Amino acid sequence: MKKNRYVAYMGLLLAAAVLLGYVEALIPIDLMIPGVKLGLANCAILFVLYSFGLKEALIISLLRTLIIGFIFTSPAMLIYSISGTAVSLLIMAIIKKSGHFSVFAVSACGGISHNITQLIIAGFVMLNAGAGLLRILTFYLPVLVMAGIITGLLNAFFANILIKRISVHSDML
């Protein structure tokens, strides 16, 4: 019985995480900077990380990335999204585990690390395309870091409400 519930919850949360990514694509906010997006799905991931644990968050975020990658974006972009997701989740887990910070810092650091990871991967492509390392370090990096903080804080605001109001973990684990 417990296991059935567990599977059902995981499926529900995975669906929510996938849909949040889709909902975000529907909102016509153009942030003007290529590569910067809100990353609403991170709300769901944060919620799972706090209410369940790292293992569940890892499973859901990786599955979400695979599903989104195959349905909405091209599988060629998977290398960006999977690495960004995995690194940001691990960073978030470490910062959460340190115990010194709240959801806000955890989420913002997740956003930062997600963007930096993608930048590192994109960096190989951009360096070949002729953009200087200095330009990447003094323009793309700070812009993406700031964007990561801002979007991370926004997500934390929503995730914070969810974590406070929904408590599922007691009868789950």
Added chain:
Amino acid sequence: MKKKDIILLGTVFLIALILLGIGLMIKKAPAGDGSGLYVCIYRDGKQFGIYPLNEDNTLQLGSETEGRNSLVIKNRSAYVSEADCPGQDCIHMGRIDESGEEIICLPHKLVIRIEGGEPSMDVTVR
């Protein structure tokens, strides 16, 4: 939000802001001095003058028969201040300061073009 959150995120944000500031300063610097850019002047397709863009200068171009234009090079930009042509189009074309930009005086068969450096854009539509 905890106090430690604000300290951590504030520090990171500040570092990013400083890096961005440095980046913007570096990017602006090379465009500022106009070195490597030259004002090239052509009449009837033949070049008859070339002047560095970063040295202020006032030139009287042409004669009574060819038509007269006054070209001013100032603050790393060039413009025609006076002309005795009927249309005055060359004056109305305004300032040029980037590689590839041109001022053309059709009645006097005069083309003033900035050359050298990296062309910043293919075409400027005015």
